[in-house]
Amino acid sequence: MSAHTPRLMALARRMLRDEAEAEDVVQESFIRLWRMAPNWRSGKARLSTWMHRVALNLCYDRLRKARPVDEEAPDIADDADGPAQALHQNQLSARVHSAIQNLPPRQRAAIALCHFEEMSNIEAAEILEISVEAVESLLSRARRALKASLAAEAGAWMERMEP
């Protein structure tokens, strides 16, 4: 369970804006696991693949039902009294999270699975129920959008790295 919960939670957090909803999705995924387990046989699908697909579809359901939300960046933790570096990290993290949240859901799912969860394109294709080529297309579009929305942040990083 400890191997799956953090990964499912990370996926749900990136797919949904609401932390409590993300937790509900993970919980519901495990309940479905318990319900389905008696019907499994050795052979075809990895547990993690199945659970990620369940969690992702639960996220899609919630996104379909959700009311539109404004596009403001998420609240930033109040670290005003802490070190400037921590504040900067929090602000950067919030901007990145917001940029990911602004991707269309399928692009967001592809980037969550392949980039953040470091799944292979083959496993992501199985979870997303699309071809490997389609996964790659989603990833390219997602990264292009992220590159545009995070251009200032990436530029600053490159400046720091260059001699």
Added chain:
Amino acid sequence: MIRKTLTPERARAILEAYGAEPARWPAAERRAMRRALKGDADLQAAAREMAALDAVLATDRPGRDVPALEARILAAAPAPAAVSNPFASRRQIPAFAAAAALMVGSLAGFGGALVSPQASDPAADVIANAFANPDAVFEIELDAEV
């Protein structure tokens, strides 16, 4: 041995889709991609841009510490009577009890030690096997109840 080569267009497409970290590149093209990068200054520049985006994305790190959620999930394990499955209700009790016991054990770091002798129910066995072997594959209907 045939050495796979990549066109510059394909190499650039890989960078644009997967970023600059080789571990994220398609396994079948990873070696060829490394070779392509070595002799191509334009590609190296593109890789540096993608590395910058990767570094920025890495600041989005959802918390990995989820014990409270795991405890909540265990507490919400379906009551045997409320679960519909092929097992008679009497057989569901040890199955879910064993599964929950296994999960509690795994949270505490000593996995199977807490699985009761009643864990011979197929549902509990499957869950135990699944959690003990993350790479094991099962004949799961991927679309079932999903």
